[in-house]
Amino acid sequence: MCEAREQEIKNVEKYPHSLITILAGGTGSVKLVRGLYNEFKKNIGVISNVADNFWHYGLYICPDVDTIIYGLSNHLDKKRGWGIKNDTFNFLNHMKLLGEEAWFNLGDKDLATHVLRTQLLKEGKNLSEITRLLSHKYGLGIPIVPASDVHYETNMVTKDDQVFHLQEYWIKHKGALPLKDIVYKNVKLAKISLECKRMLENSKLIVLAPGNPISSIGPIIAISGMKNILHKHRNKVVMVSPLISNKAFSGPSEIYMRAKNIQPDIRGLINFYSKISANMIFDRVDKKEVEEKIGTTSYPQINFSYTDILMNNSRKELALASYIISEFCQDRR
Template identity: 45%
Template sequence: MITLIAGGTGSVKIARGLSKTVDDLIVIPNIADNIWLHGLYICPDIDTITYGLAGVLDKGRGWGVKDDTFVFMEQMKKLGQDHWFTIGDKDLALHLVRTNFLNEGKSLSWVTEWIRKKLSVSTTIMPASDDHIETRVETQSGDMHIQEYWVKNGAELDISNIMYKGIESAKVNAKAVEFIKNSELIIIAPGNPISSIGPIISLPAIRKELESKKDNVVAISPLIGNKAVSGPASKYMQIMGIESSPFGIASYYRDIASNLVISEFDNEYENRIRMLGIHIYKTNIVMEQSQDEIILSNYILNIVNKA
């Protein structure tokens, strides 16, 4: 069994690659960008992973369903309603079904399992908690949901802090902990370490299990040099006082991962990372084509086989 701790757009490529190379794969996706909008419970990262594994993800956007239509959004705009968060019509159906199940008392993990089976996804997708956790940012305009900051405000506001609302009271999903415990390998995807991976590894039971298995944990850097392969990872790291570099990634994960995959071009960080007691593996970490996803997945699996 292999468990992947993942975000959304920055993680779905390695999730796809692993799903094609591993028989028994578990994905624990980020839940802290979940948001209530228009009376619907929307789970962007869970859905990106689900759509990606189902082969229906809009790869151009990196989210949503390919070839979707947007009649709902056009009508919302015409009616003068909030339309800053784009929802496709097929995507809307999924949000509606999820919300109905939740309102009936079903858990998020139950609904996620139901949806992935309906979309013929063989990989288990297990939220780390069924409780609502959300990443929020403090800005000069006040405290807001990460989606409001990133999508509605175009990431233009200055941030002074990033926090996980509800993390203290959230009950961890026991199955997620059990999957990590029973995995021969745990991979931390190259998602945003602060907004995507951070909420998952901040759950005490998850973190404790990762700490106990750190020699079996491989993290993939989301950075090449001091720049993110995609998304605002570099910016968020700087806000939280973490060096924006592979060394910063190594420092952030040092208590839960003994192995780090970095770009083949990041030689300058090797010595500092090794001083943290972390094993370094260098290869191409940019996945532009489907074949790149499989190549990186096989590379990581070979790390384990050679250990």
């Protein structure tokens, strides 16, 4: 590595402990992360899913990490929910011209992030160091921390026993192949990064973003030791539901829950998170469902609350962020 780059990495300041730490995936999480960032400024930190990372065209791609970085730095293509706004696809189109597979949409500007990350990996830097540098280059002053520096993958197992990386299954095959199971390949090799541990231990509040519980949040809490840390601090853990009226409002949560033999509805979601979260936020329309059909008395250890959780514009992102802060983080600014 050139001396200038080495010095640049050393010069990126270590961030102070966050008052709010958010466990996040990508498209299903970035709206809440953005709302909390805009409302709470530099007192938040993000622990990002990395199980959808993969190698493609010789580049190391980190979709969820990049979606968070782009989303907070105002580079995200909000209409698509991924990639950089106003990007072009000349590289990808030329790959098609050369007869190569081009199922994963890599924009020309987006490529710069992947090229730099891959170069730094080959120069011996770990993913936490690289993500800290990229966050700095995109002008962010908060920690965005990979859940682990060890590569592991969310793999989709189909009914006919084919195995695909999550990205290939969802994008190349459009999620159309019947699922039998979802596994986190090599998750036993993964370790929680030291920075993740410090963030969780020192945060006043830990928020589970409304990402897919199986493919976005699930891979994070599957890392050895993560559930124990969250269980230890469950009274300060707040889960924001990814379901409204028992349906996912972003992505295939129900399909993935069913593949993991988890009841694909609000009750199943409560059971999935009940050991690590003592606070759960559902949409107002689900208050009757939770309190009468499911019964809050069945879960006396959980504090249920209700508000508008559908974030279909920036105002609603801020409103939900403000609600979380006012309800669970009073006098902590």
